[in-house]
Amino acid sequence: MTDQGSPIVDGLELRLADLASAIDLPPTPPMREAVLDGIRRRPSGRWRLAAIALALVVLAATVAALVTFGVGGLRLVPNVETLSPLPSGVVAERALGERLSLDAARSRIAFEPRLPVALGTPDDVYVIEPPRGGALTLVWRDAAGGIGLLVTELRADIGPDAFEKLVIQGVTVQRTIVGDVAAWWVGGGEHPFFYRDANGAIVDTTLRLAEPTLFWEQDGITFRIEGASDIDDARRLAESIR
């Protein structure tokens, strides 16, 4: 008997193959639902129903206000869990995308960019995709060099799961008007917006300024202004968009 078996057939290998055919491995348990629960971070099992019922009660008033939240590209998510602390793999900082000149950005997005003429030329321009057709972010910096004001634009006709999900737990929503279209002034502290980027990672686009945001849809584009000091300021800026 040699120490090593022959390269082709080895008594031990034959025995192992034979044993493998007779091994009683436990049956594979069902896993899909538990995995999908984990992905969506839903409470699983019997607590899910209770949690959903509670969430619906809590959100009834808010949902009534938001039922006509007809802003394209935005999906409202009643989230019973807070998004923080952020799990590993989540991009924590704001990912605005690629910094470009306005002309370069214009050729990258699938719509004609608009500008709030009241503010003049933006300090920075960013484009990111997804969402389909690109999202354009215009940044005006504050005196300290940080982000003072953001205007985000994206196509309104993309599917609701393609871009942003606004977590509506705890937010206040005030319905208003920009020009002659309906708009929403959303506040109440941090109200996270997030989407999945091309890598599948959750991108938290919350500005974390704890300042309200104005949403509206016009000419097939969804607009978002963050950083305005109050609703009148936001509306004034919004109405200056050409």
Added chain:
Amino acid sequence: MTDADLVERARRGDDAAFGLLVDRYAELAFRSALLICGDPDEARDAAQEGFINAHRAIGRFRHDAELRPWLLRIVGNAARNRRRGAGRRTRLALRASPPAQVAASAEDELLAVERRRELLEAIDGLRHEDRVVISLRWFAELSEAEIAAVLDCPRGTVKSRLSRAMQRLRASLSEMDR
């Protein structure tokens, strides 16, 4: 739908597509984890955790890469983490009605069962490292590359580990035969 199709859909947020991938690879994940953890409940948890982690990382999965080894590495990591905390290992068992040999007498069948039991006992007596590579190779039927993925080590290491494990198993069997 191919794996590539499902991966692409999952990357765009199609959770149902990812669910199909889970179904497709559940057995592979569970068995690999089981042979590392030694406990079916831990293995199930490890496999599920592996799939969840894979979903988080699915954007980093390259189009031209193979899904199986990529997934195995992620599940293997989860399984090895659990192994450190695991209690008693559940031993592998023989099936109550094993496959019948062709044209075997009752005596031959009994002998075959006895030899299987002996081999299983010998495998059980191996150190953890040896037992895992042999089990992954023969019971989960993973290739060397796939074993390397699930153990997160170089392929050459798997080769030498397998070789050493087989030597030790042979030695153990010949001890038993004395």
